[in-house]
Amino acid sequence: MLSRVADSLYWMSRYLERVEHMARVSSVNLSMALEQSPEAASRRWQRVLGGLRSRPPHSEGFHDPAEVAYWLIFNQTNHNSLASCAKGARDNARQVRESISIEMWEHINRLYFRVREAREASEWRENQGEYLSGIIETCHMISGVTDSTLSHGEGWHFIQVGRYSERASSIAALLDVHFAELQKPGLRGKARRDETDTYLDWVALLSSCIAFDAYRKVHTAQLLPERIAEFLVFNPEFPHSVCFAAQELENSLRAIGKITRSHRASRVNNVAHRLRSTLSFSQPSEQVLDTMNSHLRYVLDSCGQIHHAIHQAYIAYPVEQELSP
Amino acid sequence: MDGAYDEMMSSDGELRPAYRDLCERLFSLGANELNEIQKSADLSFLYQGVTFTVYGKDEGIERVFPFDLIPRIISGREWNTIESGLTQRIQALNLFLHDLYHDAKILKDGVIPQEVVYTCKHYRREMRGVDVPRDIYVAIAGSDLVRLPGGEFAVLEDNLRVPSGVSYMLANRQVMKQVLPGLFEEYGVRTVANYAQVLLPTLQSLAPHQRSEPTVALLTPGVYNSAYYEHTFLARQMGIMLIEGRDLLVHDNVVYMRTSAGLKRVDVIYRRIDDDFVDPLAYRSDSTLGVPGLMNAYRAGNVTLANAIGTGVADDKAIYAYVPAIIRYYLGQDAILPNIETYLCSDQKQRQHVLENLDKLVVKAVGESGGYGMLIGPHSTKEEQDAFRRLIEDDPRNYIAQPTLALSKAPCFIDGEVDSRHVDLRPFILSGERTQIMPGGLTRVALKKGSLVVNSSQGGGSKDTWVLYE
Numbered sequence: 001m002l003s004r005v006a007d008s009l010y011w012m013s014r015y016l017e018r019v020e021h022m023a024r025v026s027s028v029n030l031s032m033a034l035e036q037s038p039e040a041a042s043r044r045w046q047r048v049l050g051g052l053r054s055r056p057p058h059s060e061g062f063h064d065p066a067e068v069a070y071w072l073i074f075n076q077t078n079h080n081s082l083a084s085c086a087k088g089a090r091d092n093a094r095q096v097r098e099s100i101s102i103e104m105w106e107h108i109n110r111l112y113f114r115v116r117e118a119r120e121a122s123e124w125r126e127n128q129g130e131y132l133s134g135i136i137e138t139c140h141m142i143s144g145v146t147d148s149t150l151s152h153g154e155g156w157h158f159i160q161v162g163r164y165s166e167r168a169s170s171i172a173a174l175l176d177v178h179f180a181e182l183q184k185p186g187l188r189g190k191a192r193r194d195e196t197d198t199y200l201d202w203v204a205l206l207s208s209c210i211a212f213d214a215y216r217k218v219h220t221a222q223l224l225p226e227r228i229a230e231f232l233v234f235n236p237e238f239p240h241s242v243c244f245a246a247q248e249l250e251n252s253l254r255a256i257g258k259i260t261r262s263h264r265a266s267r268v269n270n271v272a273h274r275l276r277s278t279l280s281f282s283q284p285s286e287q288v289l290d291t292m293n294s295h296l297r298y299v300l301d302s303c304g305q306i307h308h309a310i311h312q313a314y315i316a317y318p319v320e321q322e323l324s325p
Numbered sequence: 326m327d328g329a330y331d332e333m334m335s336s337d338g339e340l341r342p343a344y345r346d347l348c349e350r351l352f353s354l355g356a357n358e359l360n361e362i363q364k365s366a367d368l369s370f371l372y373q374g375v376t377f378t379v380y381g382k383d384e385g386i387e388r389v390f391p392f393d394l395i396p397r398i399i400s401g402r403e404w405n406t407i408e409s410g411l412t413q414r415i416q417a418l419n420l421f422l423h424d425l426y427h428d429a430k431i432l433k434d435g436v437i438p439q440e441v442v443y444t445c446k447h448y449r450r451e452m453r454g455v456d457v458p459r460d461i462y463v464a465i466a467g468s469d470l471v472r473l474p475g476g477e478f479a480v481l482e483d484n485l486r487v488p489s490g491v492s493y494m495l496a497n498r499q500v501m502k503q504v505l506p507g508l509f510e511e512y513g514v515r516t517v518a519n520y521a522q523v524l525l526p527t528l529q530s531l532a533p534h535q536r537s538e539p540t541v542a543l544l545t546p547g548v549y550n551s552a553y554y555e556h557t558f559l560a561r562q563m564g565i566m567l568i569e570g571r572d573l574l575v576h577d578n579v580v581y582m583r584t585s586a587g588l589k590r591v592d593v594i595y596r597r598i599d600d601d602f603v604d605p606l607a608y609r610s611d612s613t614l615g616v617p618g619l620m621n622a623y624r625a626g627n628v629t630l631a632n633a634i635g636t637g638v639a640d641d642k643a644i645y646a647y648v649p650a651i652i653r654y655y656l657g658q659d660a661i662l663p664n665i666e667t668y669l670c671s672d673q674k675q676r677q678h679v680l681e682n683l684d685k686l687v688v689k690a691v692g693e694s695g696g697y698g699m700l701i702g703p704h705s706t707k708e709e710q711d712a713f714r715r716l717i718e719d720d721p722r723n724y725i726a727q728p729t730l731a732l733s734k735a736p737c738f739i740d741g742e743v744d745s746r747h748v749d750l751r752p753f754i755l756s757g758e759r760t761q762i763m764p765g766g767l768t769r770v771a772l773k774k775g776s777l778v779v780n781s782s783q784g785g786g787s788k789d790t791w792v793l794y795e
Contacts, residue, residue, distance in 0.1 A: 001586075002566055002572050002583065003585055005566075095548060097567075098558075102373070102561075106374075260585050322588045323588070
């Protein structure tokens with residue numbers, strides 16, 4: 001596979017994952033804002049923006065949730081906006097149209113048109129929730145179509161790598177912001193003034209990772225910060241946990257190493273292996289909240305390292321090495 | 326335009342036999358239903374991303390290539406003439422190119438004046454003495470045919486560099502089968518769907534001879550090229566890699582592509598980049614699309630480029646005038662498909678005639694394509710004519726003129742009604758081990774009423790082209 005094609009597949013997939021994540025986070029928080037105190041809602045949006053690693057240019061002016069959401073979703077100067085990511089996904093898909101299935105291209109193309117056309121359209125203003133679930137649905141469609149129409153060969157594995165490295169780092173970033181705020185003195189656990197707000201904050205966090213249902217099946221509706229942290233970070237079975245993403249990441253990187261028989265594969269494979277083992281073999285304890293921050297930092301660092309190592313192994317390796325006999 | 330041949334009706338107002346069933350079916354559907362079908366066809370093109378890019382604005386705009394519902398029908402008998410005529414023409418042009426870049430006998434024998442060849446900007450001195458596999462210079466050609474008022478086909482121009490449009494031929498057919506499947510059963514329509522299955526072995530057969538199981542790749546200028554959709558389409562259909570210049574490097578006169586598993590040698594490059602851009606060391610040094618060192622690897626015979634470098638000399642619009650003579654010189658035959666009468670402005674007498682008749686003739690720059698650099702006399706203003714007069718006087722070699730042709734008319738479905746529009750035909754000719762022509766082609770339509778310009782960049786559209794068994 002051409003290095004450039006591998007690179008585009010990886011980015012296409014990262015952008016798609018980002019679109020889905022951003023649509024879900026926006027949708028969850030817009031609906032939560034409806035039944036929460038204004039004070040809690042404004043704190044929440046600050047957290048949402050932090051968790052999405054997005055900083056609006058004039059954050060004080062942002063009080064209206066719909067305005068924040070509009071900026072997150074449609075703003076063209078925001079390179080991290082959902083619309084920018086949808087364009088990024090399509091631009092990359094367009095670069096490699098012959099390497100993805102026709103069905104994938106058509107659905108990615110539709111996603112792009114859907115976001116572009118809604119910008120001025122009434123579709124967004126009339127029912128934001130419905131609009132965003134439409135986007136999420138399209139993203140699910142794309143990943144389903146990808147899995148069922150594309151050979152699970154090298155290209156598919158690069159797509160997996162893009163998807164799961166994006167997922168691991170975006171969940172880690174989201175948790176990082178949430179738990180950091182939680183650990184501020186005076187806000188910890190039951191010390192918070194408003195029980196309902198706290199409850200809704202946890203529901204929002206879980207729902208942002210489509211984990212509310214899955215969590216309840218394991219731990220019942222009792223929302224305990226330790227368990228939520230443990231579930232979203234260490235659960236090996238839930239597809240939107242960091243641990244699950246790390247497993248998939250490791251598997252696909254190994255597969256790519258095998259297919260290409262590249263002698264440069266070992267470094268990136270080692271980083272992925274270390275990340276996965278750390279998460280699999282960590283014993284979550286009562287003190288999980290105290291070590292949370294360092295765990296999440298480690299995850300984010302590893303994702304960054306993997307990103308660079310992939311580049312060096314498969315995309316921009318030094319040609320001189322190859323040509324010397 | 327008066328006197329144009331009507332594809333559907335004979336001169337006494339009768340439907341031509343090939344169109345009878347089609348008309349019956351289409352008219353039984355009614356305008357509403359046809360509108361629905363047209364809409365679903367248009368949507369299908371949009372979602373598939375069957376688009377081309379229009380230049381001239383700040384950034385290229387992606388547009389769907391307008392598609393007309395009503396197929397253009399060519400009988401089996403008419404097709405036989407086209408097929409043998411084009412085969413003859415391309416074979417002669419390949420012989421001509423080989424001669425030109427070797428002994429140039431045709432010039433020594435005075436069939437074509439030397440200066441016409443050596444002043445052609447697409448003549449490549451670097452190709453002198455270079456042997457190309459099977460002596461095939463033009464592996465892929467897309468000649469433009471027009472139907473004259475009498476009903477016979479003539480060649481308007483030969484596209485021998487990087488002809489495009491074949492993906493629209495295939496997409497049109499595919500959409501047509503989706504939206505009006507019933508019609509195909511009644512007609513015996515010959516398939517064009519196997520184009521890629523013919524193209525791939527054609528390219529493989531041109532591999533440098535010592536290479537077994539050659540690696541073939543398609544070289545595209547990238548997503549901003551107007552034909553990018555076509556490049557992805559063909560690469561996918563053939564199952565070959567779509568590469569850009571930045572994916573390639575040349576080492577010791579061998580071409581490699583950079584893959585995730587390391588460097589891989591490339592044997593045949595189906596290049597969709599003009600000569601000028603293939604190698605910044607040999608041609609335009611500002612080209613970022615090409616590959617430094619590619620020309621040397623090519624001249625060393627380590628890689629095949631299809632089409633070969635330097636084919637543009639044979640589709641120069643001034644050389645075009647000599648093609649019947651070229652056919653006679655190499656094959657000893659008369660041209661089966663006639664040329665359009667052409668005046669060379671480099672010739673003093675002919676130039677005089679052109680300048681006196683600018684309001685009647687079509688003037689074309691010899692090296693341009695895509696409908697650019699053209700004056701259509703009867704549709705032009707006095708100012709435009711004066712501008713061309715100056716251009717011709719400044720650089721006569723760069724211009725030719727032809728009579729304004731009454732391109733044939735075909736029925737089209739436009740704004741809810743059936744109306745006729747001028748059309749041409751671009752069949753695709755493949756030459757490798759042997760010469761093959763897809764039974765069909767791209768029928769381009771001048772969608773503006775009365776217009777004679779069919780180019781997609783100038784408001785043209787296209788329709789499916791049916792070549793019948795009988």
